[in-house]
Amino acid sequence: MKMRAPDYDIIVVGGGHAGCEAAAAAAKLGSRVLLVSMQIDRLAYMSCNPAMGGVAKGQIVREIDAMGGFSGIVTDEATLQFRMLNRSKGPAMWSPRAQCDMWRFSSAWRVHLENVPGLDLRQDTVTEFILEGNRVAGVKTICGAEIRSRAVVLTGGTFLNGRIHIGEHSYSGGRIGEAASFGLGEQLRERGVEVLRLKTGTPVRVDARTVDFSVLTEQAGDEMPAKFSFSDTIPVSSQMSCFLAYTNQEVHDILRTGFDKSPMFAGRIQGRGPRYCPSIEDKIDRFADKDRHQLFFEPCGRHSHEYYLNGFSSSLPEEIQLSALHKIPGFGQAKVFRPGYAIEYDYFDPTRLQATLESRLVENLYFAGQVNGTTGYEEAAGQGFMAGVNAHLKIVGKEAFVLSRSQAYIGVLIDDLVTKGVDEPYRMFTSRAEYRILLRQDNADERLTPLAYRIGVAEEKRMRRLEEKQSYEEELKSYIENHKVEPESVNGFLCEAGTSEITQKTSLHSLLQRPQIDLSQLMKMHDGFTSFVETYREKPFFSELLEEVEISLKYDSYIRKEKENAVRLSKYDNLPLRQDFDYKSILSLSYEAREKLSRLKPSTLGQASRIPGVSPSDISVLLIWLNK
Ligand SMILES: Cc1cc2nc3c(=O)[nH]c(=O)nc-3n(C[C@H](O)[C@H](O)[C@H](O)COP(=O)(O)OP(=O)(O)OC[C@H]3O[C@@H](n4cnc5c(N)ncnc54)[C@H](O)[C@@H]3O)c2cc1C
Numbered sequence: 001m002k003m004r005a006p007d008y009d010i011i012v013v014g015g016g017h018a019g020c021e022a023a024a025a026a027a028k029l030g031s032r033v034l035l036v037s038m039q040i041d042r043l044a045y046m047s048c049n050p051a052m053g054g055v056a057k058g059q060i061v062r063e064i065d066a067m068g069g070f071s072g073i074v075t076d077e078a079t080l081q082f083r084m085l086n087r088s089k090g091p092a093m094w095s096p097r098a099q100c101d102m103w104r105f106s107s108a109w110r111v112h113l114e115n116v117p118g119l120d121l122r123q124d125t126v127t128e129f130i131l132e133g134n135r136v137a138g139v140k141t142i143c144g145a146e147i148r149s150r151a152v153v154l155t156g157g158t159f160l161n162g163r164i165h166i167g168e169h170s171y172s173g174g175r176i177g178e179a180a181s182f183g184l185g186e187q188l189r190e191r192g193v194e195v196l197r198l199k200t201g202t203p204v205r206v207d208a209r210t211v212d213f214s215v216l217t218e219q220a221g222d223e224m225p226a227k228f229s230f231s232d233t234i235p236v237s238s239q240m241s242c243f244l245a246y247t248n249q250e251v252h253d254i255l256r257t258g259f260d261k262s263p264m265f266a267g268r269i270q271g272r273g274p275r276y277c278p279s280i281e282d283k284i285d286r287f288a289d290k291d292r293h294q295l296f297f298e299p300c301g302r303h304s305h306e307y308y309l310n311g312f313s314s315s316l317p318e319e320i321q322l323s324a325l326h327k328i329p330g331f332g333q334a335k336v337f338r339p340g341y342a343i344e345y346d347y348f349d350p351t352r353l354q355a356t357l358e359s360r361l362v363e364n365l366y367f368a369g370q371v372n373g374t375t376g377y378e379e380a381a382g383q384g385f386m387a388g389v390n391a392h393l394k395i396v397g398k399e400a401f402v403l404s405r406s407q408a409y410i411g412v413l414i415d416d417l418v419t420k421g422v423d424e425p426y427r428m429f430t431s432r433a434e435y436r437i438l439l440r441q442d443n444a445d446e447r448l449t450p451l452a453y454r455i456g457v458a459e460e461k462r463m464r465r466l467e468e469k470q471s472y473e474e475e476l477k478s479y480i481e482n483h484k485v486e487p488e489s490v491n492g493f494l495c496e497a498g499t500s501e502i503t504q505k506t507s508l509h510s511l512l513q514r515p516q517i518d519l520s521q522l523m524k525m526h527d528g529f530t531s532f533v534e535t536y537r538e539k540p541f542f543s544e545l546l547e548e549v550e551i552s553l554k555y556d557s558y559i560r561k562e563k564e565n566a567v568r569l570s571k572y573d574n575l576p577l578r579q580d581f582d583y584k585s586i587l588s589l590s591y592e593a594r595e596k597l598s599r600l601k602p603s604t605l606g607q608a609s610r611i612p613g614v615s616p617s618d619i620s621v622l623l624i625w626l627n628k
């Protein structure tokens with residue numbers, strides 16, 4: 001029988017943050033893509049807090065943007081409040097965060113997707129993969145369609161066998177108000193894919209008209225809000241505030257009365273939840289000595305009264321959530337739009353994936369997002385982008401696109417997933433990255449746009465804009481490095497800034513390296529420099545330009561050292577390991593290393609070294625074998 005030709009090159013299953021990025025990236029590269037999602041008017045829907053970015057996550061959004069993804073652009077279009085977190089710390093820690101209008105976010109994504117040539121949208125539920133041998137060849141849907149493709153990207157989020165819990169009540173669902181999806185996990189299990197369970201939770205959404213804001217502490221956005229995208233989006237012009245609130249002993253006592261009905265404490269939820277993002281009942285239980293917990297009250301949209309009570313996530317019975325809420329100062333009369341709940345869902349062991357996110361067990365099937373055991377929109381979007389790119393590159397026979405740990409947080413994320421696996425929802429932290437000073441939010445374009453442009457996913461305009469910015473950067477740096485100032489012209493300023501006076505002619509660069517001095521102070525000290533900087537003021541990336549120049553000159557010795565370190569280690573790190581390498585025959589490896597290396601089949605020596613249980617002496621043994 002003659003085989004039907006594929007209807008699409010790539011089918012993406014699921015229109016969450018991972019699926020939207022995957023579909024857009026693959027289509028931008030030239031694949032014919034179908035994005036199938038259960039609700040296409042809820043694309044990239046923000047299931048939890050409508051906020052993008054934050055510590056380490058903001059860096060991921062900038063990285064996606066630098067490579068031509070849409071998460072940064074959509075965030076800028078939907079921002080209600082922008083803050084650069086951790087400004088008081090070193091620049092490796094600076095992290096952009098935007099509170100977003102959740103409805104605008106989703107509708108903006110839809111507009112962008114509808115404008116990507118070669119990308120079709122279909123509202124439907126995928127119930128089965130079409131498998132031919134050990135290769136995926138399309139999908140079957142609940143509407144009875146059989147759609148063939150050369151590759152499939154699975155991004156089903158919290159929907160696969162999803163089960164919602166509120167107190168003793170539980171029902172099947174992918175997210176409140178939406179059905180779960182079934183069939184895919186079962187089919188993959190038959191193929192040897194390990195299907196596991198995780199859980200996450202969300203707090204009540206409150207009607208702000210019923211809250212007394214006078215007793216809450218306002219948290220305004222940055223005075224000069226920045227934005228996420230390196231493209232020509234504009235910063236938010238009218239910001240909304242967030243607010244701080246606090247629980248108290250009375251709130252805790254009421255919540256405690258529901259502990260016996262908690263699905264978690266009663267053991268009805270089997271999956272592990274995110275340790276760093278615990279429910280309010282978890283916090284009270286674990287930190288019994290704390291008499292209050294901080295909460296953030298954050299807007300969900302510009303044209304809605306719905307607010308998110310960050311920190312009050314709960315799966316206790318609804319009446320207990322409400323009674324406790326009413327004891328929080330300011331919330332005595334609060335009404336809620338949606339109750340808090342927990343959800344349990346299937347995820348797939350990510351150590352069964354290659355670094356491209358392709359399954360090792362089913363060829364041309366890619367996995368991205370929450371289904372790989374991560375949590376968070378940003379982590380999902382970053383994986384989705386990489387899966388979409390790699391699915392395209394594979395079917396056109398091109399080399400894979402894999403980012404290293406010294407190139408991107410996305411590299412750290414995927415490397416951690418495929419080498420270490422997860423046993424609780426994985427979220428990104430700056431502490432997971434070895435090369436934090438290299439992986440800054442400000443330089444994501446310099447790190448990644450040229451790589452993405454080379455493979456064709458970052459557009460020409462983005463690359464030219466980067467080159468223009470870099471040439472201005474060089475001019476500014478060279479001015480600062482080559483201009484010296486006399487003691488008598490600057491010592492007054494230096495004293496005022498709380499730093500020691502100079503005794504001889506000194507370069508602006510040396511002054512900038514002092515912790516007390518920044519570019520704005522250099523401008524005050526040196527009129528010539530001010531006039532020089534002013535010639536760049538009209539450039540669309542003026543503030544990013546100054547930020548980048550300041551950081552790269554101020555911290556140049558640290559940056560240089562870390563780069564050297566990365567190059568030195570990458571010599572060993574990137575040594576390839578053959579997939580058919582017979583680890584079991586190397587008896588000088590420890591038993592645990594033999595077992596784990598055979599099972600996980602790392603692609604490089606670096607990946608092998610990061611597998612828990614593989615010791616430095618096992619790595620030395622492998623090095624000897626490689627040299628042989
Ligand atoms: C209750 C709850 C609480 C959360 N709490 C947090 C939190 O505290 N912190 C945090 O960072 N993140 C939290 N999240 C997670 C956050 O929502 C996800 O990390 C993020 O949305 C994952 O993106 P994704 O693209 O992987 O999946 P999702 O955004 O879940 O999108 C999955 C998409 O796939 C579609 N889909 C599923 N199955 C099929 C199918 N068979 N056929 C067609 N389409 C399908 C769905 O319709 C949906 O559009 C929470 C999520 C929920 C539901």
